[in-house]
Amino acid sequence: MNEKYPQALEDLMELLRGLPGVGRRSAERMAMQFFTWDESKLEALSEILADLKSKVGKCSVCGNLADIRENHTVLCPICASPAR
Structure with a gap:
């Protein structure tokens, strides 16, 4: 610049x-x-950006972005749905 x-x-x-x-x-x-x-x-x-990688991950089934759960698994709402 x-x-x-x-x-x-x-x-x-x-x-x-x-x-x-x-x-x-x-x-x-x-x-x-x-x-x-x-x-x-x-x-x-700043806090949101700093926490982003530790709170959001790729769904282990489909690859969509989703919250990282307390047990460190990542499932999006679609793949986690029992109706699916």
Whole structure:
């Protein structure tokens, strides 16, 4: 990027550009939106992102995303349904 923003914003925009379908302008808009959020909202987002890999996994039957259960198994609601 051309560094017209503070380095922390540039770093965030560069990271966001790594997401599918997110170009320079979209990354810039998202980063600017995050900048307007209050501290509690940013902390909530940070916690959700930090916990994501430990709380969500791929269903062992079909591969859909699902919550990881207390016994560390992963079954989506469809595959876990006794009616199925």
